[in-house]
Amino acid sequence: MNTPATANESNIVSINVGGRIFQTTKQTLTLAGTDSPLSKLATESSTRFLDRDPALFSVLLYILRTGNLPARSTSFSVRDLIEESRHYGIEPFLIDSLSNPSQFEAFDLRKSRVLRLNGRDSPSTIAPTVNAGGGLHVAHGSKITSFDWSLRRKSTVLTNFSAVDSLLEISPGVLAAGATDFPGLQIIDLEKGGSVRTALNWEDVATSTVQGVGSSSEFLFASFESSRRNSNSVMVYDLSTLLPVLELDRGSDSSAIPSTKLRWIGSCNLLMVSGSHASPSGVSGHVRFWDVRSRNMVCEINEREDCFADVTVSENLSAVFKVGVSSGEVFYTDLRGLGGGKEGDRWVCLGEERKRSLNERKGVGCKIESYGDHVFCSKGDGIELWSEVITGLVGNARRDVLEERVFRKNSFVAGSGENKVTGLVFGGSRMFVTRKDQQAVEVWQSSSRGVSM
Structure with missing residues (x-):
């Protein structure tokens, strides 16, 4: 039955x-x-x-x-x-x-592949793809070479720049590119052979050059400096229409330092802008936090002693990190404490903070970036990995109350004898590394998660 x-x-x-x-x-x-x-x-x-x-x-x-x-x-x-x-x-x-970023395992990264570039120029800047994570755009000389997510298909377009200094994918196949010696931020369409859709300029300074770019889900941010270098500003554009929305962070005298790094902090709805300048008396700079909608500056950190060589922000860790240009050490300040405290007390050294001379330049050229729950800092030919050690509290309870936080350092690639690291970028489950005088990009992945490239 x-x-x-x-x-x-x-x-x-x-x-x-x-x-x-x-x-x-x-x-x-x-x-x-x-x-x-x-x-x-x-x-x-x-x-x-x-x-x-x-x-x-x-x-x-x-x-x-x-x-x-x-x-x-x-x-x-x-x-x-x-x-x-x-x-x-x-x-x-x-x-x-x-x-998927969940496949990214910081403690298990291995160099899986080297992406060779055509020509004699080393990468000046690199940018990950926005949607199909794991792809990459590389600016080298006047060219931009793009790799798809598999890193096996690549295409190269020629730009109007002698060298591209700022690069960002704002939508699939559409790039925002600029240079410090060429006016305007160009919107480049890769699907149409690299043709320029439009060029964005600082409204009242048509010959202004681009110092940095950034974006959020709604806005495109561009830092401009006038050709005479006596004024600068950050312009905010609607990301969908590319029409100007407002202007922030304007400096109108010769001592004003243009912002060269723009980072959106989605959890706080703030834009972090930073810039520095070297002079005979030392290196000085600023880190500012802007509420775009109200046009108000929420906080400003003026850097004088051991100014940053580079700075980044981590939403996962609720902190801003810098590498000191004099000491070469990594410091952090908690996002929740930006509004109070003395300026000199904001930074907490993660390493062994020693008495340092302002004439030292141990951190020159160091790069620092955050990804997930980790912070990566290049030191010469090596890279340091910093991770927070959770003590006493469970889960996200540690974010509720300001307290001393503990970070642990792990180093890899140190002392390998390779050229100095010049760039760090993350996308999907990958870390991309560029080095001085190398016409290539290194791809780092987890050996236990990735497939053979």
Whole structure:
């Protein structure tokens, strides 16, 4: 006597892939989309047989189920996974799993690949792609070379600049590019061979040059300096229309220092702008925090003693980090304490703060960036990794009350004898590194999570 199938049993689908039987649910298969052959299998009642590689199919099925790469994916090449994912119509799922920041494991980073560039110019600046995480745009000389998420397809366009100093992807295939010796911020369309859609200028100074760029989900930020270098400003544009919205951080005398780094802090709805200048008396600079909607400056940190060589902000760690140009040490200040306290007391040294001479320049050229729950700082040819040590409190309770925080340093690539690090950028599950006089970009990934490149 035949018994009727239960609802749970009728939802189970068995698929023969290259002689190996897989079982999954109709819901999992339909996640692939209506155009995928996998979703069509969910509606078929006949024998489901696919003459494909079962090992690769198991990886892709795991991605459909969880959104992540399985540990066994390390034994496969990315080329094979790309081809197989395209056959099943689920390449976007593979892209998400490979570029998902959750796959980024700071303590397990290994150099997985070197991206070679055409020509003799070293990278001047690099920018990650906005949506298909893990892709990259590299400015070298007058050219911009773009790599897709797989890092296997690349294209190069020629710009009007002799060298690009500021670069940012504002939407897929559309870049904002500027230079310190060429007027205007150019909006470049890569899909149209690098043609310039428009050029943005400081409204009353048509010959102003670009010192830095940044963006939020709503706005594009550009720092301009006049050609005579006696005034500067940060312009805010609507990201969708590229029309000017307002002006911030205007300096109108020869001593005003232009901001060269612009970072949006989404959790606080603040724009952080920073800039520094070297003179015979030393290095001085500023870090300012602007409320864009009210046009008010919330806080300003004036840097004089051991001014920053570079500065960054981490929303995950609720802190601003700098590397001192004199000491070469890493410092932090808590975002929640920006409004109070003496200016000199704001910074807390993470390393062994020693008495230093203002004539020292141990931090010159050092770069500092944050990603996830970690802070990365380049020192010569090496990179330091700083992570917070949680003590006494559980979860996010440590963010509720200002207290002394403990950070631990881990170094890698130190003393490798390679050229000095000139740039650090993060995208998806990858860290990208550029070095002095090298016509290439290093790709660093987790050895336990990534696939063979």
